[in-house]
Amino acid sequence: MLFQTAAAVAGGAAPHPLSGTAADWVWALPLLPLLGFVLNGALAIFGSAKAGPADPSAGSHDGPDAAHGVPGGNGQDDGAHADAAHAVPSQRHPYAWLVSVIGPLVVIAAFALACMICVAMIAAQPTTPFIQRYFSWMPVGDLSIDAAFQLDQLSMVIVLVITGVGALIHIFSVGYMRDDPGYPRYFSYLNLFVFFMLVLVLGANLPVTFVGWEGVGLCSYLLIGFWFSDRANADAGKKAFIANRVGDFGFMIAMFLLFANIGTLQYTEIAAAAPAALPAGGALVTTVCLFLLLGCTGKSAQIPLYVWLPDAMAGPTPVSALIHAATMVTAGVYLVVRTSMLFSIAPAASLTVCVIGAVTALFAATIGLKQWDIKKVLAYSTISQLGFMFVAVGAGAYVAGIFHLVTHAFFKALLFLGAGSVIYAMHAAYHETHSHEDAQDMRNMGGLRTAMPVTWILMWIATLAIAGVPLFAGFFSKDEILGTVFARAQGSALSDASWLGIPGGALLYGVYGICLVAAFLTAVYMTRLMLYTFHGPNRTGDAEHSLLREAPAVMTLPLVVLGVLSAAGGFLNDPSFLPIAPADMLGRWLEPVVGPATQQITRGGPAEADPRLSAILATVASVVALAGILVALLRLKPAALRPAREPQPAESKVESLLSHKYYVDEAYDRAIVTPTVVFSRNILWRGVDGLIDGLVNLTALISRWLGDSGSAAQTGETGTYAWALVLGVVIVLGTVALRI
Amino acid sequence: MLADALFFSAVLFAIGVVGVLTRRNAIIIFMSVELMLNAVNLTFVAFAQVYGYAGQVFVVFVMTVAAAEAAVGLAIIISIFRHRHTVNLTDINLLKG
Structure with a gap:
């Protein structure tokens, strides 16, 4: 070993069951x-x-022979x-x-x-x-x-x-x-x-x-x-x-607080010491968790x-x-689960996680509705899905959160790589014709399914998965999140707590409702992405259209693997009402890690909603997802789109608000960035820096003056020195004589 | 008797100091310094009459050091004169700060 x-x-304790196995190589x-x-x-x-x-x-x-860059x-x-x-x-x-x-x-x-x-x-x-x-x-x-x-x-x-x-x-x-x-x-x-x-x-x-x-x-x-x-x-x-x-600032403050109050930062020791050292629901543990949450919102891209x-x-x-x-970006979700022993005894902090997740999920999903850049849509979709994970871990559904983390890794990686393969093809085509069009703008795409059938099919699998269409991976995980939130709202440590005066139960029902709306919007914007990219007429350009082709096998093969995972990944944690695979595998697997924290939240009750309720909620979620896809299919007309280079139809006020992302970047610019820049320019740079520079220069001036006058005393003339010597002797003798 | 000797040596010392302070010629200043040394010697001898022979021992030391100093000092003055053709101390101020 x-x-x-x-x-x-x-020493005396029995060796860990994993020692002596492949786990000894974990360092590698x-x-x-x-x-x-x-x-x-x-x-x-x-x-x-x-x-x-x-x-x-x-x-x-x-030159033209330089292939695409x-x-x-x-x-x-x-x-x-x-x-x-x-x-x-x-x-x-x-x-x-x-x-x-x-x-x-x-x-x-x-x-x-x-x-x-x-x-x-x-x-x-x-x-x-x-x-x-x-x-x-x-x-x-x-x-x-x-x-x-x-x-x-x-x-x-x-x-x-x-x-x-x-x-x-x-x-x-x-x-x-x-x-x-x-x-x-x-x-x-x-x-x-x-x-x-x-x-x-x-x-x-x-x-x-x-x-x-x-x-x-x-x-x-x-x-x-x-x-x-x-x-x-x-x-x-x-x-x-x-x-x-x-966010990291929050993480560090949380660490300092933990060390000051528990004296250890090791997870196992925190878990052992927390219940005794930190009163459940107390201000201290809530503060620690909120600072941890700040760290998580930074890494996992949550509001704010x-x-x-x-x-x-x-x-x-x-x-x-x-x-x-x-x-x-899922590290924040991981951290909440890793420190679930703290979050589970801080219901107010857990509810905050829930609320932030729900608001982010809805907020990002609405922005995703009006983005034209294919990657931007996926970025907002990621933020929205991370919001779902936060809702899950906030509601004490740690298994559901990790489950969604895993399935999301499958289908979102597939979506991004599919988008990468689309951009690759678009870029190659535009490069060939020396066009300067945007290779990522969906208005320049359309009808790509004939050129890139493999990518098209795989992207549809991922879309159905993220939308939560039954039997695809996202259905199981998202459904488990929604079901567990509903169950927590019915009765748990969280529903009895209150958050800013709102009873936890009502809040969790609200979170459930917001999540349903966000799930609906997810289906809409993903279908929109698919319609505009792969369906309808092609808008790339006449010269470029024939140049669009599928990416090489080294790129499509990983897509196929991810496609299989996105389609079948949900069976990792099959709900009990759907007897297709061994039920609840992931839940039982994670039980030793998150079991105590979940028990804390449910007060010893079952971790999930009972099968009948789960089945009803799953049906609701599926209907919502399918409705989203249907609405998008009926309402969106890819044929009416114009390429990005042509003048675009005017947007309504709501559309403009969404396509400008609620002007949050502009608001942050005005509220934080500009004041910071102005403050640092005028106060810190010209003011404080000027003051400090002045002080430094002043000391330099004083020393120079001292040196100059000191060197002026060195006349180099023996007579002066002799006079100074005699004067000094007279003064010394005089003071001695007078004192006597 | 002691008071007279001390008064006399004090006068000699003061003359020496005035010589050092007022003259510019290095040789004269040197001679004034010798005068001051000898004034001190006189004091030592005078005190030796009252307090024992230690004062006379000191005089021997002082004369030895004064002789050595005179040898070195004169050599320096000669060397300076060779370079600058003057022994006027106001013209010799290379160490000016």
């Missing part, structure tokens, strides 16, 4: 992607010295903008072939290892987390933080999602980023992201999780601004970073910190799929 496990440290999980990062990073540095700068701006647009990716402005920035000659990196092997391989290897560990875990059925301690990281006084990983059923599920979906997206990227001059840099960042994400999930205490938390934020920043020579992309990266910093996620679409599309849809 390479490292001591917690059980071994404890993050190290594999880290190795990939190091190798690819070395190739990026080493190769660029030979092949010239990797900076895309360094390439020039030379970087496909799409610019979520900001018009196509001309995007093309000018990304049009680079097809200059494959000299070590691209090696990077194509290393990049995906390390993640596939990590996935294989994760599968082996999962098999061991299924066999061992551990009831306590398997903790592997490596070294004492921060032994400072009472604070003792170990670098340690914790493997339990919860982290296992997420690790499988990260490495599994991550591996597929890595493979997709091999095709998508093929001609990018920064190819090794891209893969080294992507590998680094997987490393940090695994650290986040596997961390056995809050600080280790925080390292991963910050690390994924860094990688997100690096990848959003991957094409940094375009100002808008670099700004989008900064926006994401700053919005996340606000969601604004960075739509802008994050400036990064390459596979990045949007991996980081900004499937994994990183």
Whole structure:
């Protein structure tokens, strides 16, 4: 055994059931992607010295034989903008072939290892987390933080999602980023992201999780601004970073509070100490949870910190799929579940999570209705779905939240990669004709189903899944969220608590209603996306139409795998009223981790609604989803759309409000950004800086004056010195004499 | 007797000080310094009459040091004169700050 496990440290206790199995290799999980990062990073540095700068701006647009450059990716402005920035000659990196092997391989290897560990875990059925301690990281006084990983059923599920979906997206990227001059840099960042994400999930205490938390934020920043020579992309990266910093502040305050009051930051110890040290429902635990929630809203793009996620679409599309849809943005949901022992004894904080989730779900869904950029629609859809997950974990439906996290990773990754494949085709076509149209604007698409049938079918599967059409993955998870929220409203610790004076029960019924509306809108905007992209007449342009074709197999194969998962992923947690698969697998799997917290919320009652009620609620949800799709099919007319280059019909006031995203960015600009800039310019820069600079300059002036006068005393003339000496002697003797 | 000797040496010392302060020629200043040293010697000897021979021992030391100092000092003055053709101290102010 390479490292001591917690059980071994404890001495007399029996060894953990997982020790001696594949789980001993848990340390290798993050190290594999880290190795990939190091190798690819070395190739990026080493190769660029030979092949010239990797900076895309360094390439020039030379001649028609230069094949398409970087496909799409610019979520900001018009196509001309995007093309000018990304049009680079097809200059494959000299070590691209090696990077194509290393990049995906390390993640596939990590996935294989994760599968082996999962098999061991299924066999061992551990009831306590398997903790592997490596070294004492921060032994400072009472604070003792170990670098340690914790493997339990919860982290296992997420690790499988990260490495599994991550591996597929890595493979997709091999095709998508093929001609990018920064190819090794891209893969080294992507590998680094997987490393940090695994650290986040596997961390056995809050600080280790925080390292991963910050690390994924860094990688997100690096990848959003991957094409940094375009100002808008670099700004989008900064926006994401700053919005996340606000959240991280909350995370840190929560950690400080926990340490000050419990004296430990390790999850198992918090769980053991919390009930005694923190009075249930008290102000302290509520404060801790609210600060944690602030951190989660930053990372998981919830109101009020969601604004960075739509802008994050400036990064390459596979990045949007991996980081900004499937994994990183769900870290907030993961953290709430990981600290569920705290949230479950703070009903007010849990209800806040619920309300924020519900409002975000509805809010983002309405914005998604009027976006034209295909990636923006998916971005708002992601925010909305994350809202659903927040509703679930807020209502103490931790299993449902993780379940939706998993299925969402499947279908949203599929949607993003499908969109990537569409953008790839559009970009290639526009590049061939030297057009500067926007390759991401749905008004320029239409009728793509004939050109890209595989993508079309798979995207429909994902759409049906996210809309919640029965038997697709999203149906099961979304239905479980809605059902559990309804059950919690009927009777639980939450329904008896109150939130800002509103009784919890009524609030949860309201949340349920909002979620139903959001689910309806989800079906509408997703159907709209499909109609405008794949159906109706083609609006790409006469010359370009014949150039549209399906992406290569390296890109479509990951899509097919994700398609299968999106269709069948729901059977992971089959509800008991639908006897198709073994019932409630995920729920039973997660029971050792979230069981106590769920019991706390339900006061020992059943975790979910009873089967009859569940069946009724599921029917309602299905009807809502189907109604959404039907409404979209009947009301939207793809044939009436005009390409983005032509004048658009006037928008109504509501439409304009939605297409401008409720002017939230503008409001934030006015309320926060502009005052901050004005304040720092005028008060901090000119005022405080001026004052401090003045003080510093003043001390310099004083010393110079002192020096000057001191040096003036050095006349160099012996006579002066002699006079000074005699005068000094006279003064000394005089004072002595007078004193006597 | 002691008072007379002390008064005499004080006068000699004051003459020496005035010489050092007012003259510009390095040689004269040097001689004034010697005058001050000898005034002090006189004081030592005078006190030795009252308090024992320690004062006389000091005088021997002072004369030895004064001789060494005179040798070094004169050598420096000669060296300066060779370079600058003057021993006027107001013209020698290289150490001006």
